[in-house]
Amino acid sequence: MTPRTLIILCIFFTCCDNNTIKTQESHPKIIIIPDTANNWYAKLFDFPYYQMKNETCNLLGLPLLENDTSEFVVRVWRIASSYNPQKIYLLRKIANTWTLSMVRYYQHFDELDRIKIDSISLQKDDPKVLTSIDIEKLDLRKLWEIPTQSKMKDGGSYGCVDGYSLLIEISDRTKYKYTFHICPAFHASKDSTFMMVDQFDNKLKELANR
Numbered sequence: 001m002t003p004r005t006l007i008i009l010c011i012f013f014t015c016c017d018n019n020t021i022k023t024q025e026s027h028p029k030i031i032i033i034p035d036t037a038n039n040w041y042a043k044l045f046d047f048p049y050y051q052m053k054n055e056t057c058n059l060l061g062l063p064l065l066e067n068d069t070s071e072f073v074v075r076v077w078r079i080a081s082s083y084n085p086q087k088i089y090l091l092r093k094i095a096n097t098w099t100l101s102m103v104r105y106y107q108h109f110d111e112l113d114r115i116k117i118d119s120i121s122l123q124k125d126d127p128k129v130l131t132s133i134d135i136e137k138l139d140l141r142k143l144w145e146i147p148t149q150s151k152m153k154d155g156g157s158y159g160c161v162d163g164y165s166l167l168i169e170i171s172d173r174t175k176y177k178y179t180f181h182i183c184p185a186f187h188a189s190k191d192s193t194f195m196m197v198d199q200f201d202n203k204l205k206e207l208a209n210r
Contacts, residue, residue, distance in 0.1 A: 030175035031066055034150050042150035045165075046180040052115060053077060053167055053178075059117045060105060062088075065171040070094065074140065076204060077167035082109060085121070089204050091138075092127075098135050099127035102208050130207060138203055143170045146196055148179040158187050158194070166201055 034046035057064055065073055072093040079086055085104040092099050102125045106118040146168070149155040160183035170177045184201065187194040 027174070029066070029173075032175065032177040034148050034178070034180065039150050041156040042148075045182070046148050046150040049079070049165060049167060049180050050178055052079075053169075055115050056105075056117070059115060060103065060122070062103075065169050066176045068171050068176075069173055071172065072140070073169075073171045074143065075169040075171075076201065077165075077169075078201070079165045079167060081164060082162050085123075089208055090127075091130075091204070098130040100130055100204070100207055101125050101127040125208075128208070128210075134207055138200065138207075140170075142196060143168060143179075143200070144177060146179055146193060149181045149193075152191065152193055158182060158190070160186050166197060168197070168200075 033050055034042040036043045036047050054064060056062075065075060070092060074089075074091040076089040076091075077086070078088075084106040086107050088103040088105075090101045090103070104121075104123040106121040108116040108118065149158070152158075163183040163186060166181050166184055168179045179197075181194060181197050184194040184197040188198040189195070
């Protein structure tokens with residue numbers, strides 16, 4: 001190989017690398033979060049819980065899925081209004097392997113203006129490997145179609161006292177979505193969206209406790 005040929009090849013591969021970088025930068029990850037414009041419910045519930053989720057991730061040392069580049073990740077938060085522990089289910093696909101793990105943490109309710117976590121009581125389970133049949137039962141594709149509560153018809157009319165909120169994060173390499181629902185189990189018989197959310201939550205709990 002002559003020196004001239006080597007120089008041409010180096011220029012070629014350098015150009016390819018630069019084009020790859022530009023292509024990745026020109027396609028940023030799509031972030032789907034509640035729109036607070038002209039939506040009072042999103043302003044009062046959906047979006048504040050999204051901000052709380054981000055703050056809790058920081059306190060627990062969890063990475064934000066908005067910046068995650070994994071093949072597929074689902075993170076489900078079960079946030080109780082007045083009791084502990086709080087639970088987070090983490091479903092992740094790496095290569096062709098699906099794993100499910102759970103985080104339990106205790107939140108102090110005596111300070112309403114900020115989130116306070118009891119780090120001593122933090123518990124993280126080892127990931128469980130799931131089968132392809134397990135994943136089929138979860139029907140993960142439907143998660144992209146489920147609307148957050150503020151986008152539901154009459155979503156603002158559903159609530160509960162001393163219950164829980166279910167936050168679902170879905171992420172792949174190209175997009176991220178966040179949904180929020182209050183007491184889906186309580187409202188499952190009233191709306192098909194709550195029913196789908198509750199069924200998914202129950203299937204995930206069953207797999208985690210298996």
